Amino acid sequence: MEVLDASYAHRAAGTVFPPEELSTRSARYDELIAKGWKENPLIPETPKRRGRPKKTKAQNLLSRLQTHKESVLAFMTDLSVPFTNNLAERDLRMIKVKQKISGSFRTKEGARRFARIRSYISTAAKNGKNLLEVEALSHALLGNPFLPSRPP
Numbered sequence: 740m741e742v743l744d745a746s747y748a749h750r751a752a753g754t755v756f757p758p759e760e761l762s763t764r765s766a767r768y769d770e771l772i773a774k775g776w777k778e779n780p781l782i783p784e785t786p787k788r789r790g791r792p793k794k795t796k797a798q799n800l801l802s803r804l805q806t807h808k809e810s811v812l813a814f815m816t817d818l819s820v821p822f823t824n825n826l827a828e829r830d831l832r833m834i835k836v837k838q839k840i841s842g843s844f845r846t847k848e849g850a851r852r853f854a855r856i857r858s859y860i861s862t863a864a865k866n867g868k869n870l871l872e873v874e875a876l877s878h879a880l881l882g883n884p885f886l887p888s889r890p891p
Contacts, residue, residue, distance in 0.1 A: 756815040775801045
């Protein structure tokens with residue numbers, strides 16, 4: 740978790756990774772991808788089969804990580820990009836729990852309303868609003884919802 744710790748330290752300091760550290764970590768990323776390809780080599784093509792050769796799940800992952808390297812490492816050059824996507828996953832988890840418990844949403848409109856309410860609660864929480872206090876939820880119910888400020 741060395742990169743994770745470094746990203747948190749840089750984020751706390753309000754800095755991005757310095758160029759020499761970027762190149763070192765980028766080279767290490769490439770080494771790990773190469774090691775992955777060594778351990779999961781492509782199957783040689785057979786002349787009888789048409790189309791692309793079939794890849795394993797590991798090979799598909801390696802291919803995507805190699806192709807989208809810049810996006811995967813974006814957290815090192817842009818402080819607005821989080822190291823993980825846990826927040827997005829947490830936002831979706833409640834919808835999946837609701838589906839599992841009640842079986843499904845009865846109507847599309849009910850699903851839309853549920854998503855809208857969950858989105859509002861999530862946005863308010865991410866902007867430091869205390870949902871247990873009266874301000875965020877009661878203002879929304881009174882027709883005066885919290886509106887987050889847009890980043891510059």
